[in-house]
Amino acid sequence: MRALQHYLAVALLVCVAGAVYLSLREVALPDPSRIGSAIRETEPLQEASDGRPFAIVIKGYTYAITPRATYDISGLVVSQHRGDAFFNLGHKVDPGNIKDVCVVWGDAVTSGAYRKVTFTSGEFTCSFSWSRNFTPPFNPEKASNNHLIPATAAIDRQIRAIHVGDQIRLTGFLVDYTVTKDGQEIFTRRTSLTRSDTGNGACEILYVTGLSVIAKGDHFQADAGRYAWYVGLAVFAALGVVWFVRPPLAE
Structure with missing residues (x-):
């Protein structure tokens, strides 16, 4: 479960970074x-x-x-x-x-x-x-x-x-x-x-x-940036689900 959280967190950072870059990059x-x-x-x-x-x-x-x-x-x-x-x-x-x-x-x-x-x-x-x-x-x-x-x-x-x-x-x-x-x-x-x-x-x-x-x-850059935000939101939601359903830490 912790490994899944790690991969989702990395994916979220990649999506956000990509979306910001595509949004700011000159068309x-x-x-x-x-x-x-x-x-x-x-x-x-x-x-x-x-x-x-x-x-x-x-x-x-x-x-x-x-x-x-x-x-x-x-x-x-x-x-x-x-x-x-x-x-x-x-x-x-x-x-x-x-x-x-x-x-x-x-x-x-x-x-x-x-x-x-x-x-x-x-x-x-x-x-x-x-x-x-x-x-x-x-x-x-x-x-x-x-x-x-x-x-x-x-x-x-x-x-x-x-x-x-x-x-x-x-x-x-x-x-x-x-x-x-x-x-x-x-x-x-x-x-x-x-x-x-x-x-x-x-x-x-x-x-x-x-x-x-x-x-x-050419709408590719704008579309890619928009989809990166959508994927980022989906990954963020998945990360939240994993966080709440993860098993409790052993004492």
């Missing part, structure tokens, strides 16, 4: 030759919206949503951040914003510059950096961080299935929204309406009414 982005023309050659399409404000309730929080523009963007996903991540404090009171997705398009793709840049997503942010200068340089106006609010349960599932390296098209409305609970206003967020701004407030808030995957990236 290789596809070559520019594999990027579709919709991403290489088209710009986001934005038009003023005459849509009326509306309200929805998500997990007990009321969202007063004001459409500002219709929006249609195709891009390569270079980074993302889940709203339901355990350490996300801001997202706890914003359950409607289920994921932030950072995408690039246009000459940021055709130049190949995106493969020389490190992209990092945090809570409501996407940052990029590089260790040395290169030509042509990366154009930050061909990148955007999108806070995604799904219009339907089906789109919710599609958004959650997005991976880094996927080529996607998002359609819907750029919106401002105010969140209240029990009659108390918690916060207001306002969308960017231009791709040339930077810093706080530069992200697009997209109420997503349509999502299509133009081409999937």
Whole structure:
């Protein structure tokens, strides 16, 4: 029994170490030759919206949503951040914003510059950096961080299935929204309406009414990391069972 405990403990450490490594390891982005023309050659399409404000309730929080523009963007996903991540404090009171997705398009793709840049997503942010200068340089106006609010349960599932390296098209409305609970206003967020701004407030808030995957990236690393966590949980449960059913030590 002690030998089994030992092997399970080692297996648990291996699973956790593997899952952490795969989760933190940078995902290789596809070559520019594999990027579709919709991403290489088209710009986001934005038009003023005459849509009326509306309200929805998500997990007990009321969202007063004001459409500002219709929006249609195709891009390569270079980074993302889940709203339901355990350490996300801001997202706890914003359950409607289920994921932030950072995408690039246009000459940021055709130049190949995106493969020389490190992209990092945090809570409501996407940052990029590089260790040395290169030509042509990366154009930050061909990148955007999108806070995604799904219009339907089906789109919710599609958004959650997005991976880094996927080529996607998002359609819907750029919106401002105010969140209240029990009659108390918690916060207001306002969308960017231009791709040339930077810093706080530069992200697009997209109420997503349509999502299509133009081409999937290589999901092996993400899938392997997720399964490593699942196996680790199973091993942890098995270790607990063995601990409780082990025979008592002889006196």
